[in-house]
Amino acid sequence: xxxxxxxxxxxxxxRVINSVWRIGTGTRFFALTLLHSGQSFxxxxxxxxxxxxxxxxxxxxxxxxxxxxxxxxxxxxxETLQTYGSEEALGVLVSLSLVRELGPVVAxxxxxxRAGSAITxxxxxMKATEQISAMEMMAVDPIARVVAPRFWGAVISMPxxxxxxxxxxxxxxxxxxxxLIGVDEGSFWSQMQxxxxxxxxxxxxxxxxxxxxxxxxxxxxFEGYDAPPTAEGVSRATTRTVVTSSLAILGLDFILTAFxxxxx
Amino acid sequence: MSDNLIEIRDLSxxxxxxxxxxxxxxxxxRGQVVAIMGISGGGKTTLLRLIGGALRPTRGLLRVxxxxxxxxxxxxxxxxxxxxxxxxxxxxxxxxxxxxxxxAFPLRExxxxxxxxxxxxxxxxxxxxxxxxxxxLMPAELSGGMARRVALARAIALEPRLILxxxxxxxxxxxxxxVTGNLIRRLTDTLGITSVVVTHDIQESLRMVDYVYFVSExxxxxxxxxxxxxxSREPFVHQFVHGEEDGPVPFHYPAPAYIHDLxxxx
Amino acid sequence: xxxxxLDLWVGIFVVMGLGALLFLALKVGNMTGLESxxxxxxxxxFENIGxxxxxxxxxxxxxxxxxxxxxxxxxxxxxxxxxMRLDARYRFPKDTSxxxxxxxxxxxxxxxLEAGGESSMLAEGDRLKLTQGAVVLENxxxxxxxxxxxxxESKGAEGKGAAD
Numbered sequence: 001x002x003x004x005x006x007x008x009x010x011x012x013x014x015r016v017i018n019s020v021w022r023i024g025t026g027t028r029f030f031a032l033t034l035l036h037s038g039q040s041f042x043x044x045x046x047x048x049x050x051x052x053x054x055x056x057x058x059x060x061x062x063x064x065x066x067x068x069x070x071x072x073x074x075x076x077x078x079e080t081l082q083t084y085g086s087e088e089a090l091g092v093l094v095s096l097s098l099v100r101e102l103g104p105v106v107a108x109x110x111x112x113x114r115a116g117s118a119i120t121x122x123x124x125x126m127k128a129t130e131q132i133s134a135m136e137m138m139a140v141d142p143i144a145r146v147v148a149p150r151f152w153g154a155v156i157s158m159p160x161x162x163x164x165x166x167x168x169x170x171x172x173x174x175x176x177x178x179x180l181i182g183v184d185e186g187s188f189w190s191q192m193q194x195x196x197x198x199x200x201x202x203x204x205x206x207x208x209x210x211x212x213x214x215x216x217x218x219x220x221x222f223e224g225y226d227a228p229p230t231a232e233g234v235s236r237a238t239t240r241t242v243v244t245s246s247l248a249i250l251g252l253d254f255i256l257t258a259f260x261x262x263x264x
Numbered sequence: 265m266s267d268n269l270i271e272i273r274d275l276s277x278x279x280x281x282x283x284x285x286x287x288x289x290x291x292x293x294r295g296q297v298v299a300i301m302g303i304s305g306g307g308k309t310t311l312l313r314l315i316g317g318a319l320r321p322t323r324g325l326l327r328v329x330x331x332x333x334x335x336x337x338x339x340x341x342x343x344x345x346x347x348x349x350x351x352x353x354x355x356x357x358x359x360x361x362x363x364x365x366x367x368a369f370p371l372r373e374x375x376x377x378x379x380x381x382x383x384x385x386x387x388x389x390x391x392x393x394x395x396x397x398x399x400x401l402m403p404a405e406l407s408g409g410m411a412r413r414v415a416l417a418r419a420i421a422l423e424p425r426l427i428l429x430x431x432x433x434x435x436x437x438x439x440x441x442x443v444t445g446n447l448i449r450r451l452t453d454t455l456g457i458t459s460v461v462v463t464h465d466i467q468e469s470l471r472m473v474d475y476v477y478f479v480s481e482x483x484x485x486x487x488x489x490x491x492x493x494x495x496s497r498e499p500f501v502h503q504f505v506h507g508e509e510d511g512p513v514p515f516h517y518p519a520p521a522y523i524h525d526l527x528x529x530x
Numbered sequence: 531x532x533x534x535x536l537d538l539w540v541g542i543f544v545v546m547g548l549g550a551l552l553f554l555a556l557k558v559g560n561m562t563g564l565e566s567x568x569x570x571x572x573x574x575x576f577e578n579i580g581x582x583x584x585x586x587x588x589x590x591x592x593x594x595x596x597x598x599x600x601x602x603x604x605x606x607x608x609x610x611x612x613x614m615r616l617d618a619r620y621r622f623p624k625d626t627s628x629x630x631x632x633x634x635x636x637x638x639x640x641x642x643l644e645a646g647g648e649s650s651m652l653a654e655g656d657r658l659k660l661t662q663g664a665v666v667l668e669n670x671x672x673x674x675x676x677x678x679x680x681x682x683e684s685k686g687a688e689g690k691g692a693a694d
Binding site: 012015122125129130131133134136137139140141145 | 313316319342343345346348350352353354355357358359360369370373376418422428471
Binding site: 045058157166167170192194202236 | 533536539542544546547548550551553554557558559585598637691
């Protein structure tokens with residue numbers, strides 16, 4: 001009988017120690033990645049390759065989702081605004097929600113499941129098939145050669161993808177609102193321009209997407225590098241990447257929004 | 265400079281509390297092919313990883329090409345590894361690069377040679393393993409034996425003094441196995457390098473190596489030239505060489521009495 | 531993949547992304563005109579600015595002619611000091627008056643300029659003398675209730691309360 005609570009406590013203790021340990025190694029790994037970033041810029045071709053696999057390959061999903069999100073925003077926004085007789089504000093609604101929140105957040109979520117999981121799986125498999133050890137035995141630092149270029153490629157791609165998502169979404173809102181429903185085109189754009197501020201809204205959106213990019217990529221790289229070198233280990237690490245980075249995106253979004261838009 | 269490329273004296277190694285190697289003595293001279301054999305889980309791969317510098321000795325002396333491995337720093341280790349090649353069990357080719365780029369990888373990372381010279385060098389190395397014609401293929405398009413030969417070409421790209429082989433014969437058909445064995449022998453002789461082969465393929469090894477160490481339960485259980493081992497009467501070596509099921513290495517994992525496990529009562 | 535095609539695609543991607551950012555900055559945001567064009571700064575004191583915020587528009591006859599840059603508090607006269615930047619294309623007489631208005635019943639507040647009749651024009655750093663602060667809704671309602679109560683008390687007696 002006495003064993004029950006003791007076993008429970010022991011499990012809690014093990015959990016805590018394990019997660020603190022993981023946070024520690026994760027931070028150390030992240031710092032190492034930053035320290036060994038010289039090659040990513042010295043031999044920029046390495047990074048260009050990773051911009052291709054993180055950015056270009058995510059292009060389709062980002063553009064299509066952006067278009068649809070914008071179209072839905074246009075439809076729903078019109079329905080709501082119409083009841084107050086202010087459907088001209090549709091442009092404001094669509095653009096502000098996209099630029100401030102949906103663009104960075106949804107693009108980052110899509111990025112986590114498209115590019116983040118791919119990064120984890122790739123690095124996990126490289127480890128499982130001893131490619132990482134082979135690199136070490138060839139006196140090549142895998143952090144500098146494999147991890148850092150992926151990090152920078154993804155971090156460069158993320159704000160561009162978020163901007164494309166927002167632009168595409170605004171185009172989708174325009175399609176539904178102006179072309180389909182017939183909101184006045186002039187007021188759609190002019191009200192939008194009057195309400196959206198370059199620094200307050202657009203720049204903050206870009207900052208958000210950069211932060212999300214760093215978080216998603218760091219998580220994906222660490223999960224891949226830390227994955228047990230087995231098929232099961234890699235698949236679990238991939239799942240964990242998507243779950244952890246999605247939660248990180250939403251949590252960070254709340255913190256950043258609180259900092260950016262609540263203070264005057 | 266001493267004639268021994270690898271010198272191991274009374275080497276011990278423990279993973280945490282568990283002692284894996286208990287006082288190993290081993291030497292490999294320049295130009296030799298040395299095999300480390302033993303049953304699976306006997307500490308062979310650990311020994312290889314120690315020589316490669318992936319692990320640090322717990323106790324004892326381990327000297328590779330004049331470098332004391334228990335005291336070397338990261339820079340020294342990386343410098344040593346440029347004189348060292350390693351062939352992993354399944355080749356460990358970079359799956360996102362072609363055969364050509366795989367072999368060119370160490371050259372591009374460690375030298376500033378112009379592209380034409382790298383091109384020529386890579387084709388020379390591939391020619392040495394008989395795969396010059398396959399330079400444009402991707403690793404996924406290669407058979408197991410071919411992948412291992414490409415990995416060998418990659419391992420000799422920087423003309424190392426020492427090549428470590430981790431189970432180079434595992435999972436190969438008899439023809440590829442013979443080809444790989446001959447290749448190891450030929451490269452060792454023509455390039456004047458030292459090869460350390462971890463394997464349990466006894467017949468192939470006895471055919472091509474100069475000296476064999478048997479590792480069992482963390483110690484060197486037997487050693488000698490192939491001729492000595494073939495003639496050996498030691499029960500362990502005899503069991504290993506002839507592949508007998510039971511002997512000093514038991515068929516059964518240690519277990520309580522069979523009768524007890526089945527709960528048979530008289 | 532060939533290196534050339536890879537480079538091409540990455541190039542396309544980066545140009546598209548930067549294009550989207552530019553589109554957001556120019557077409558969606560309000561970076562046009564004022565930010566880059568010639569401007570001049572004038573100031574005005576208000577006894578109450580209500581909910582006026584930096585970057586609020588300055589309009590004359592309903593046309594945006596400038597923006598509020600800074601809102602401060604003058605500790606000498608205990609009034610709000612609003613700095614606004616006007617487009618250099620639009621010149622106003624020195625006796626122009628400024629008032630804080632609300633677009634619609636609950637909309638954003640802005641500054642409305644009403645041109646005066648003087649011949650000399652406002653220049654960089656000038657102060658507008660005639661100002662009308664924001665109408666604070668609470669005061670208005672309070673005043674209205676107060677008047678009502680007074681009306682009820684004096685039963686039609688004309689004068690004091692209404693004239694205030």
